[in-house]
Amino acid sequence: MMADRSTQVRTSQPKSALEQTAWPRLDDGLIELLRRNGQTRWLDAGDVLFDVGEETYDFTYVEQGHIDILDRAQDRTVVRIQAGNVVGELGMLKGQKTFLAAIAGVTSRVIVVPQPVLRELVATSPEIADVVVSAFAARRRLLMEWNEGGLVLVGEENDRTALRLLEFARRSNIPHRWVDRSDDEAVVKLAATCDLPADGAAAVIGNSRVLTSPTPRELAEALGLDLVATSNAPFDVLVVGAGPAGLAASVYAASEGLSVLAVEDTAIGGQAGTSSRIENYLGFPRGVAGAELAYRGEVQAVKFGARLTSPRRAVHLAPESDCFAVRLDDGHAVRGRAVILANGVQYRRLPLDRLEEFEGQGVYYAATELEARFCRNGAAVIVGGGNSAGQAAMYLSRYAECTHMVIRGEGLSRTMSSYLTSRIESDSRIKLWTESEIVRLNGDDRLSRVTIRHRGTQGEHAIDTRALFIMAGAAPNTDWLGGQVRLDDKGFILTGRDAAGDLDGFATSCRGVFAVGDIRAGSVKRVASAVGEGSVVISAVHAWLQRDSRPPA
Numbered sequence: 001m002m003a004d005r006s007t008q009v010r011t012s013q014p015k016s017a018l019e020q021t022a023w024p025r026l027d028d029g030l031i032e033l034l035r036r037n038g039q040t041r042w043l044d045a046g047d048v049l050f051d052v053g054e055e056t057y058d059f060t061y062v063e064q065g066h067i068d069i070l071d072r073a074q075d076r077t078v079v080r081i082q083a084g085n086v087v088g089e090l091g092m093l094k095g096q097k098t099f100l101a102a103i104a105g106v107t108s109r110v111i112v113v114p115q116p117v118l119r120e121l122v123a124t125s126p127e128i129a130d131v132v133v134s135a136f137a138a139r140r141r142l143l144m145e146w147n148e149g150g151l152v153l154v155g156e157e158n159d160r161t162a163l164r165l166l167e168f169a170r171r172s173n174i175p176h177r178w179v180d181r182s183d184d185e186a187v188v189k190l191a192a193t194c195d196l197p198a199d200g201a202a203a204v205i206g207n208s209r210v211l212t213s214p215t216p217r218e219l220a221e222a223l224g225l226d227l228v229a230t231s232n233a234p235f236d237v238l239v240v241g242a243g244p245a246g247l248a249a250s251v252y253a254a255s256e257g258l259s260v261l262a263v264e265d266t267a268i269g270g271q272a273g274t275s276s277r278i279e280n281y282l283g284f285p286r287g288v289a290g291a292e293l294a295y296r297g298e299v300q301a302v303k304f305g306a307r308l309t310s311p312r313r314a315v316h317l318a319p320e321s322d323c324f325a326v327r328l329d330d331g332h333a334v335r336g337r338a339v340i341l342a343n344g345v346q347y348r349r350l351p352l353d354r355l356e357e358f359e360g361q362g363v364y365y366a367a368t369e370l371e372a373r374f375c376r377n378g379a380a381v382i383v384g385g386g387n388s389a390g391q392a393a394m395y396l397s398r399y400a401e402c403t404h405m406v407i408r409g410e411g412l413s414r415t416m417s418s419y420l421t422s423r424i425e426s427d428s429r430i431k432l433w434t435e436s437e438i439v440r441l442n443g444d445d446r447l448s449r450v451t452i453r454h455r456g457t458q459g460e461h462a463i464d465t466r467a468l469f470i471m472a473g474a475a476p477n478t479d480w481l482g483g484q485v486r487l488d489d490k491g492f493i494l495t496g497r498d499a500a501g502d503l504d505g506f507a508t509s510c511r512g513v514f515a516v517g518d519i520r521a522g523s524v525k526r527v528a529s530a531v532g533e534g535s536v537v538i539s540a541v542h543a544w545l546q547r548d549s550r551p552p553a
Contacts, residue, residue, distance in 0.1 A: 009068075010079040010146075018145075022138035023085050024131050026061065031111075033128060034061050037121060038113035043104035049087065051101045052150060052206040053224065059118040059132075060087040065108025070101040071150050073193060073208045078148045080105065089143075090136040093119065093302045097224020099150040099175070099206065123305055137299045140173055149175025151223065152190060155201035156181045158446060160360040161213050162201035167370055168216035171267035171274075172310065173295055174223065216311050217330070225309065234323040235259045237541055238336030240314045241343030241477075243270025244527045245517025247297035248534030249340045254304035256538060258545075261334060262306060263326070265313035269294025270344050272527050274366035275388060276395030280417060281528055291368075293527070314343065315480050317513070324512065338541045341485075341493060341508070341515040342534060345525075348473030350383065354441050362447025363468050367392035374467040375400035381450050381463060383438055384471035385412050386525075390420035392469055397429040404463060406433045406452055408472075433461075438468070476519050485510045492521035506537045512544050 012023040026034075043049070043065070050057035052072045060067065067081045078100060081087050087102055092115060113121075122129045143149045153169060153176055155162025169176045179186045181199070190196055194208035203211040203219050211222055237253045239246045242264035250262045267273060275290030301308060316327040317339065327333045347365050349355060355363060364371045367382075372395065380400040382389050385407035397403045405424065411434060412421045424430050433452055439460070440451035450468055453460045476491045485508040486494045493499075493515040495506050506514045516533035518525050523533065 009077045012079065012081045012085045018138050018141060021134050022142055023081075024135050025084055026086070026131065030128060030131065031061065033121070033125070034059075034111050034113055037117050038111045040109065040111055043108045043110060045104055045106050047104045049102040049104070049110075050098050052098055054098045055224070056115050057092065057098050057102075058115055059092065059113040060102075061085075061111040061113075062087065063109045063111060065104060065106045065110075067108065067110070068103050068105045070103060071148065072101055072206060073150060073152070073204060075193075078143075078146070083108075086132075086135070088118075088132070088136060088139075090140040090299070090302070091224075093122065093133070093136060095307060099223060100148075119305065122303060129303060133299060133303045137295075140175065143175035144173060147175070147177040149177075150206055151176040152179055152204040153177070153201075154179045154181065154187070154190065154196065154204065158361065159201050161215075163360060163370065164216055165201060165203060165214070165219060167366075167368075168219065168267060168311065170368070170370065171269065171291065172220075172225075173298075174225075220311060234335040234337055235261045236336065236545060237261075237338050237340060238324065238326055238334060239263070239340045239342055240326060241265075241270060241341070241517070241519070242268045242298075242308055242310065243342065243344050243517065243530065244272050244293070244297070245344070245530035245534035246270070246340070246342035247294065247301055248531040249342060249516060249537055250301040250306040250308065250534075251297065251304060252535045252538040253541065254301060254306035256542070258538075258541070260301075260306040261336070262301070262308045263312045263314060263328065263334065264308065264310035265329075265343070267310055268298045268308055271346070271366075271388070272530075274368055275391050275527075276367060277391055278527055279419065290527075313480075317481055317484050319484075319510070319512075337512070338544050339513045340534075340537060340541070341481075341513065341519055342517045342530075343477045344518045345474040345476050347384070347470050348475045350438060350470060350472070352438060352441055354443075358441055358443060358447045358468075361445065362443060362466055363441070363470065365470055367396055367469050367471075371467060371469070372396055372399045375403075375465075377401060378467075379404060379463055379465040380467050380469065381406065381438075381465050382469045382471060383407075384469075384473075385409060385415040386471065387417055387420060389469075389471040390416045390424055392471060393424055393430050394420070394427070396467075396469070397427060400429070400467075403430045404433060404452075404465075405430060406436050406438060408435065408437055408455065410434055441468070474518065474525065478519065485513060485515070488521045490521075492523075493519055494521050498522070505540050506533060507540060514540060 014020040014023045069078045201213045236258035237260050239262040242262045254260045272290045273294040277287040279287035313329040314326050315329050323335045323337050324339045325333045376399050380396040380403045383406045435455045439453045442449040451462045478491050499509040516537050517530040
């Protein structure tokens with residue numbers, strides 16, 4: 001069966017501001033640059049430029065004719081790229097496998113630039129980088145808006161596996177379409193194209209390949225997002241964690257010519273990527289969503305040649321003869337001549353009966369659109385009094401009839417920025433419970449009620465809710481370091497003179513290993529501070545790499 005070639009398809013003729021960025025018109029100078037670095041080819045109608053699942057694919061400028069971008073699983077055209085525009089997407093710079101196909105719709109003349117050459121041009125030519133990187137980033141956004149990308153996620157609203165896949169896809173900006181099991185018509189239509197299981201979570205990718213109840217990592221591997229397995233030679237810098245500090249370190253290291261691999265255990269952006277709105281970050285007077293800030297940082301890092309991979313968790317750090325080895329949770333080891341620890345903190349788990357049972361079934365550690373839907377026309381309960389909790393309260397109050405904030409202290413002024421404190425205290429949709437704590441969780445298959453106890457009077461109050469958000473405490477992710485670096489009594493990494501008398505800045509007690517951001521003892525727990533530390537540490541990394549010293553045996 002041939003893919004839809006009707007005229008009722010999307011084209012590269014821009015209509016919106018985002019599409020104008022996605023489908024730029026190249027000037028004569030850029031076209032000539034591509035011509036010098038590429039090869040002119042004629043394609044017959046039906047010729048394949050690349051297909052689904054290919055490891056690499058080349059950048060193509062369409063001089064005559066048009067190229068159709070196809071979803072093989074659905075056998076239809078996603079978008080038609082017309083003469084005067086280019087074929088390519090953000091995955092080309094990130095080293096990802098192709099998830100759509102490209103076929104000449106008619107006889108076409110194109111200029112083909114090999115992928116490695118394009119990366120070199122992006123790294124060395126500001127003119128081509130400005131156009132290509134912006135266009136590729138905008139195209140990824142369009143695919144997300146269109147729910148296109150050759151990936152279909154299937155499941156039920158309350159299925160933990162399905163929700164984890166959805167969260168990973170959304171936070172990782174992986175274009176996808178969601179099919180709820182309750183939508184019989186959509187399920188039947190999809191099942192006609194593949195061997196879809198009768199129930200449970202599933203992912204349909206590429207040429208109708210079906211993954212049954214996959215983990216986020218299994219999905220990432222199937223989509224070609226696994227950038228670790230092929231990484232044998234040591235990188236100049238290994239960055240563990242891709243939150244604000246790790247992304248900043250990746251951007252600055254790569255922009256200064258260092259080879260960089262950043263490893264993130266959940267999704268690019270880390271904990272900050274779940275913030276609904278950061279309003280006191282310099283340069284964004286209207287505020288910026290954490291996910292948006294993370295996406296921009298990721299694109300910027302990729303532009304300079306950094307490699308980022310998730311979900312991968314570091315489980316062991318060890319020095320070798322001329323580098324460091326970081327072992328990951330699947331047994332793979334990656335190596336770097338220097339290591340930057342930027343894997344931050346996680347919210348502490350409350351000592352409550354049935355907590356684990358309800359995690360993902362009413363108990364959450366992030367407040368995004370995915371979780372907010374469970375608060376609609378009901379109550380949301382947040383535990384915590386920091387900025388993240390405050391941002392979550394402001395966001396969830398748009399969905400919930402009432403948002404309850406539960407804190408152990410007497411007020412918010414000591415733990416939260418003034419602008420957030422003022423807004424919360426003046427918002428009638430938010431109720432603050434001071435000197436209080438959650439003592440009981442109730443529900444059948446999922447959470448349905450929480451009980452709050454005042455720490456002074458011991459009085460209790462029950463709240464019917466489908467959504468409890470835990471955003472209290474900060475537990476550093478340092479258990480995996482196995483004594484390789486010195487920690488303080490709370491588990492945070494000591495740096496500089498606190499780690500050893502002759503050290504400065506962000507160096508740990510293990511020479512060649514650095515720590516930045518929330519994981520570092522004494523750091524200011526703010527996004528801007530983390531970004532600053534991640535950028536500044538690179539000068540110390542350069543100094544280490546230029547030494548004759550080697551990691552201690």
